[in-house]
Amino acid sequence: MKLATLPLAATALAVWGSLPVAAGTALGAALLLASLGRRAWTAAPGARGLAVALALIVALHAWQDSWGAGLAAALRVLTLVVLGYLLTATTRFEDLLGIAEALCAPFRLFGLRPDRLALGLGLMLRFVESFFAQWQRLDEAHRVRAGRSGGLKLLAPLALHVMRTAERVGDALTTRLGD
Amino acid sequence: MALASSQSLPSLQSLARISLFAALVGVLGLLPKIDLPVGVPITAQTLGVMLAGCLLGPARAFLALLLFLGAVALGLPLLTGGRGGLGVFMAPSAGFLLGFPVGAAVTGLAMRKLPGPVLARAAVASALGGIGAVYLCGVPVLAATAQLNWHGALIASSMFLPGDLVKCVLSAFLVQTVLRGLPEWQPHGG
Structure with missing residues (x-):
């Protein structure tokens, strides 16, 4: 159920993701992340790579289109990445494995x-x-x-x-x- | 022979090969970035895609990389730089990740179909799968998630091209060396 929010959020952001909306959702995601307290720091190793990617997105947009579009795109991506991280961080590995096994059940048909x-x-x-x-x-x-x-x-x-x-x-x- | 090996796909032997190659791809992500003599740092993870394709055959290579991505999605920090979790599948580079199994399968298929000596086959197969197929999956997703046009997405991706070409050559030599050292290994029945 928690898992379904991720594709839903991705779709919603792709449709309505203007700059103010994206900024709001990114802020919301950041607040959720902060609510994890100390555990939020386990996200740190990935943060640098993400920052580089986001900077690249903004730069490429600024070059070809406008700063605003770049910022909106980067914030949308940031929201989804943080949400994805939160889902994984707050769900037990066994539960995720159970979901994965259920999702793989149709493969039974292929032997x-x-x-x-x-x-x-x-x-x-x-x-x-x-x-x-x-x-x-x-x-x-x-x-x-x-x-x-x-x-x-x-x-x-x-x-x-x-x-x-x-x-x-x-x-x-x-x-x-x-x- | 090739048919026989794909029929026995879910066997425990296959499962062992699939899981252990998935582990190899994971280890390649843990290794420190390797600097080439010219100073271009390469990450070894896509090398794992190429190696799995050349050494496992298309179906098992596909499953090995699928298993690897599954483990990453479950939150294991196996990607280069210690990344993992569902977040990485939302990032702009997600298409390249999803291209891993496809790339491994294409590499395996090319390795099986192409004529010629092992070294040449492995090099071409690695380029077709590890670069061609992976970029084909990665660039459109990059363009869509980062809302770039094709031009921008291609430019952003082409930064990795030199490193990837080096990896093709490296993969070819590795496959040749490894098959020499383990002649009884049957990648796909022959």
Whole structure:
């Protein structure tokens, strides 16, 4: 239900998003964000990239059209991004996963199994951490040998590691669950 | 062979490959930005799109990137710069994100259909999918959300083109190296 507000807000803003309206909604979204208190700071890592994107939008509009149009467009985008962030920040991961599984139910018709979605996500999460650790090990080893960070050279061994692990995990899953 | 591998799509073997490549794309977003010798910083995430396409085949590559985007939508900070959540799908660059699965599928399809040695196939396939298809999804969305005209949206996107071209070459060499190191890996049955 909360989730449905996002596409609705996006559509409404696209239709009625003049500068004053966009400014109002952006302010409203910002106030909602502030109501999270300290948790709002978890949004900080994404803020810089967003700021650059918004500045680009304003600049490109100012160049081709007018400052006002640019500002309105940037504020509309800001509103939606903040709303999207708020939705994710205030909803538990399990609830979102439940919604995702429900949304994926129609894929059953094509022979895909929604319950495998949770397994797939779990595997993915587990291995993001594992592969990142592997990368750090490779980088450390390279530093010891060459005295500097390995950079791009480590991508091939990392990809090989991923592929070998995928084979092993596939075998293990087949043994455990059968298929 | 190709048919057989796509028929066994929901198998656990496939699920393992799909999930682990989705994880690889996530890790590529966590890595520090890699500076090229000429000083252009590139983020490795779209490299993951190309690699998945070349190494998994179209269907599984599509699902891998879909799974990755699903995890991002659920709020995991897996995009470059630690971004995640539904907000990123409202940002002007959302089209490029949605282009990831499409790009991976196109890469996989091109890799399967094109003739020639692995290196050349992988380079062309990566360009078609990782640049062509991704931009085709990204530029219209950028134009619509930022309310730019096509011209402006194209100019804004073209800043990333040099880095993306480098990634195609990189992806081709990686695919060649990796397939040499793991000859029994069957990307799409052959």
